Amino acid sequence: MNPQLPAASIDAVTSGLAAAGYIASRQIATAVYLAERIEKPILVEGPAGVGKTELAKALAAWRGLKLIRMQCYEGLDEAKALYEWKYAKQLLYTQILKDKLGEVLGGAETLTAALGRLHDFGDVFFSKEFVEPRPLLQALEQPGGCVLLVDEIDKSDAEFESLLLEILSDYQVSIPELGTVVATVKPLVILTSNGERDLSDALKRRCLHLHIGFPEQRLEERIVESRVPGISQTLRQQLVGFIHQLRTLDLKKLPSVSETIDWARVLVLLQANELDHATVKDTLNVLLKYEADIETALPQLTTFVAKAGRQGVFG
Amino acid sequence: MREALHRLFRAARGAGVRISPAESIDAMKAVAAVGFADRGLLRDALLLTLAKSQDEKQALADCFDLFFSQHDIADTAAPEPITNDAAASVAPALHQADAPGEPPLGELAELLLSRDRASMAAAVAKATSAAQLSDIRYFTQRGIYSTRILDALGIARLRDDLDALTASRPAEAERLAVMLQGLRETISEMVAQALALYGREESENLRNEILRHAPLARLERRQVAEMKALIRAMARRLRERHSNPRKRKRRGHLDIRRTLRRNAGWGGVPFLTSWKRRHRDRPEIVALCDVSGSVAQVSDFFLLLLHSLHEVVDDVRSFAFSGHLIEVSDILDAQPPEQAMREILSKVGYGSSDYGGSLADFEKNWMKSITPKTTVIVLGDARTNNLDPRADILRRLSERAKRLVWLNPEGRMAWGFGDSEMPRYAAFCSVVRPCATARQLERAVSDIIAAYQ
Numbered sequence: 106m107n108p109q110l111p112a113a114s115i116d117a118v119t120s121g122l123a124a125a126g127y128i129a130s131r132q133i134a135t136a137v138y139l140a141e142r143i144e145k146p147i148l149v150e151g152p153a154g155v156g157k158t159e160l161a162k163a164l165a166a167w168r169g170l171k172l173i174r175m176q177c178y179e180g181l182d183e184a185k186a187l188y189e190w191k192y193a194k195q196l197l198y199t200q201i202l203k204d205k206l207g208e209v210l211g212g213a214e215t216l217t218a219a220l221g222r223l224h225d226f227g228d229v230f231f232s233k234e235f236v237e238p239r240p241l242l243q244a245l246e247q248p249g250g251c252v253l254l255v256d257e258i259d260k261s262d263a264e265f266e267s268l269l270l271e272i273l274s275d276y277q278v279s280i281p282e283l284g285t286v287v288a289t290v291k292p293l294v295i296l297t298s299n300g301e302r303d304l305s306d307a308l309k310r311r312c313l314h315l316h317i318g319f320p321e322q323r324l325e326e327r328i329v330e331s332r333v334p335g336i337s338q339t340l341r342q343q344l345v346g347f348i349h350q351l352r353t354l355d356l357k358k359l360p361s362v363s364e365t366i367d368w369a370r371v372l373v374l375l376q377a378n379e380l381d382h383a384t385v386k387d388t389l390n391v392l393l394k395y396e397a398d399i400e401t402a403l404p405q406l407t408t409f410v411a412k413a414g415r416q417g418v419f420g
Numbered sequence: 421m422r423e424a425l426h427r428l429f430r431a432a433r434g435a436g437v438r439i440s441p442a443e444s445i446d447a448m449k450a451v452a453a454v455g456f457a458d459r460g461l462l463r464d465a466l467l468l469t470l471a472k473s474q475d476e477k478q479a480l481a482d483c484f485d486l487f488f489s490q491h492d493i494a495d496t497a498a499p500e501p502i503t504n505d506a507a508a509s510v511a512p513a514l515h516q517a518d519a520p521g522e523p524p525l526g527e528l529a530e531l532l533l534s535r536d537r538a539s540m541a542a543a544v545a546k547a548t549s550a551a552q553l554s555d556i557r558y559f560t561q562r563g564i565y566s567t568r569i570l571d572a573l574g575i576a577r578l579r580d581d582l583d584a585l586t587a588s589r590p591a592e593a594e595r596l597a598v599m600l601q602g603l604r605e606t607i608s609e610m611v612a613q614a615l616a617l618y619g620r621e622e623s624e625n626l627r628n629e630i631l632r633h634a635p636l637a638r639l640e641r642r643q644v645a646e647m648k649a650l651i652r653a654m655a656r657r658l659r660e661r662h663s664n665p666r667k668r669k670r671r672g673h674l675d676i677r678r679t680l681r682r683n684a685g686w687g688g689v690p691f692l693t694s695w696k697r698r699h700r701d702r703p704e705i706v707a708l709c710d711v712s713g714s715v716a717q718v719s720d721f722f723l724l725l726l727h728s729l730h731e732v733v734d735d736v737r738s739f740a741f742s743g744h745l746i747e748v749s750d751i752l753d754a755q756p757p758e759q760a761m762r763e764i765l766s767k768v769g770y771g772s773s774d775y776g777g778s779l780a781d782f783e784k785n786w787m788k789s790i791t792p793k794t795t796v797i798v799l800g801d802a803r804t805n806n807l808d809p810r811a812d813i814l815r816r817l818s819e820r821a822k823r824l825v826w827l828n829p830e831g832r833m834a835w836g837f838g839d840s841e842m843p844r845y846a847a848f849c850s851v852v853r854p855c856a857t858a859r860q861l862e863r864a865v866s867d868i869i870a871a872y873q
Contacts, residue, residue: 115454115461135454135464142453143446150474192685309472310443313450316474 111141127156127163128328136315137164146273146294148258148304148312154361155317156328157297161254164293171251173292175240177261183268187278189237195230231282241272242286250290258308259301266308273311320362322349328362333369343380344369347413351392354401360392367391382410421456422448427554427618428487429470434621435483437476443469459488486617525585526577532599533592544607547572553614557622565611570604632859636718637829644717647858648757651721654862655728662869703872704735704793706821708782710800711765712742712773718829718855720761722799725865727752733869737789740764741778743771747786773803775841776810783813790820795868799827799855802835802842809841811848818848823871827855827864 112118118134129137137160140147149157165172175186199206213219238246244253255269272278276288296312298304320328325345329336336344345365352359360368368391377384385406393399429444439447447469454465463484471477525533531540551568578600585593631643631650639647678694707726709719719740726736740748746768752760790796796817802809818824826849828835828842835842846852855861 131460132464132468135461136468139450139453139465139468143449145446306438306472310440313468314472314477315468316477 121167125163125166146312148296149315150298151317154363161295165252173244174254176256181261188242191235244292245288251292253292253294255296258296259298332366335373343413350409356398357395431617432483435479437480528574528578529581635856703733707738707797711740711769742773745778745781775804776808779810779813794821795823796821797825801830811844815848823850826852
């Protein structure tokens with residue numbers, strides 16, 4: 106498929122992502138489709154481990170584009186996100202060019218004349234060669250376009266959000282010394298957030314807002330099928346059924362899709378064919394990450410396993 | 421269809437989804453990309469472009485469903501055929517109408533008798549847009565809009581036809597009358613739904629406006645829940661306004677440590693300077709609330725507001741008193757608001773108030789917690805039941821604290837009359853202001869927080 110063209114239909118997006126190993130719900134596929142059509146970034150929110158970052162990876166893999174990832178953290182600033190001057194190189198060059206400069210300026214009689222000659226050379230040291238592009242600038246300069254993933258934007262400071270606004274709405278950045286850099290090919294931008302703090306309205310307004318929750322049972326079964334191919338159908342249904350029951354409990358951290366996949370891998374490694382009480386009890390720490398959560402879940406295990414077992418038979 | 425989308429946007433704004441013009445342009449682009457054919461898809465596209473949080477997504481989804489269910493009504497607007505027998509009898513009747521000598525029926529009558537649901541729906545939709553039903557704002561307008569739609573459909577002509585038919589063919593006239601009744605019901609249902617959709621914003625604004633100016637002490641029971649919602653919205657607004665203050669100007673002392681670190685790349689030559697920033701104090705509040713008799717309700721709302729401000733207020737300690745004074749911060753933090761208030765009232769509430777005794781209680785146990793950073797807020801009517809007001813304690817309190825604010829739910833007129841000791845207390849307060857309504861309460865709290873910034 107030609108990477109320059111947006112997908113023809115939402116089904117094409119779904120199958121494309123599926124080919125890259127990402128089973129997308131219709132909401133997700135619609136978001137990707139629209140993002141390409143109306144050229145807007147996608148802001149993905151949702152609990153940890155539901156595949157927010159995976160979406161960007163799958164998108165890049167499907168499109169054959171480079172994935173440029175920027176992990177946000179507190180204190181991230183434009184020198185690390187956008188561009189920086191290569192100071193060392195600038196210093197080195199002035200040293201090397203010292204003689205040359207002497208030659209150029211040698212003929213000048215007065216200080217004013219020397220300055221005038223210097224001015225003729227323009228801002229040699231503040232030119233493109235001395236700019237160190239950071240992820241955001243890199244993304245704009247990719248000749249074939251790319252997928253730009255701004256991960257966990259909620260971890261960054263409010264100032265950094267404002268820095269992103271120009272890129273998100275116009276796909277350009279202004280560097281005072283160089284002027285405005287406009288994207289050669291507009292990158293596909295995906296921002297993810299865990300909702301640790303509220304993002305500003307200005308940022309939200311520029312994005313398509315996609316919320317990924319826990320998937321439905323059928324969808325999750327398909328995700329497990331695609332990620333853990335060695336698993337039997339019965340076990341898959343029982344396992345997903347069990348996790349869905351687990352999510353109804355009042356837990357500190359609900360098991361998400363990534364935990365489901367990990368658990369499926371563990372069960373395959375242990376060569377379990379069916380879910381039984383002992384196996385579940387032994388491997389529960391793969392699913393639940395807090396001691397208190399395990400204690401909450403333990404008394405319910407027998408019922409859950411029994412229910413999940415029935416699902417395996419009739420489902 | 422663009423028209424319809426704009427109406428949907430307006431309805432969504434009423435439901436609390438903030439949609440800016442730029443977003444509606446984006447939504448239009450998105451809709452152009454996905455088309456109108458698949459309603460589920462259209463819904464997804466609008467949810468993606470317009471809603472900016474989970475709550476907004478829910479509100480918009482509800483709004484979308486309501487909006488399109490309204491259009492479904494138009495589809496079924498034509499009255500259902502009553503029985504097959506009736507349907508059979510209508511055919512000869514229509515033929516008779518064509519017979520020479522009879523005056524031809526009006527458009528609406530023909531339409532009703534023909535049972536053509538599609539064209540009936542089209543006629544109703546046309547009349548609805550002619551009557552500009554989407555402009556409906558208040559529930560009092562229901563009648564006028566129903567009338568307008570019926571007029572646009574040609575009800576006048578139908579009445580003439582009905583009169584004529586009653587004389588010539590009574591059976592058919594009766595059937596027509598039944599159908600007209602059905603039509604009226606459908607239209608009044610449509611209008612009611614349009615009101616739910618478009619009128620929500622206005623009627624809610626109106627209700628909130630009335631509520632904001634209503635005296636807090638004399639709310640009816642059913643208004644209390646609405647007021648609590650309003651107070652929560654107020655708290656959210658105050659948080660938004662005060663939680664992210666602009667940075668102070670960089671001036672003052674050089675931060676040497678940070679400057680050296682920033683300029684390490686130039687061998688410590690300070691090209692970029694860092695300045696020490698002034699720390700901004702966040703409010704520390706001590707609130708003393710009278711919970712006797714009529715003031716209890718106001719105190720309830722005040723405490724609810726104060727304790728929803730965790731993000732902007734560093735430390736709130738709340739005390740409640742009537743006959744004596746206790747600390748209630750823990751009760752308020754541990755329990756949901758309604759339950760907490762009940763417990764507070766059961767401990768100290770509803771007695772006759774003793775300001776002097778309560779102030780003495782406070783001085784004995786908690787005076788040390790007052791620092792020059794603290795704002796002390798007293799909420800009460802200052803009616804001491806002719807007991808010793810102990811204004812001297814209030815003086816010491818105001819000397820220790822940054823500010824002493826007195827909020828009085830009574831109007832200024834009543835201060836100083838009867839057993840009100842307000843003038844005597846007022847001498848030691850930085851600010852005294854009435855707070856009888858939600859609006860005044862919001863202003864008062866906002867000013868207190870702003871004094872720290």
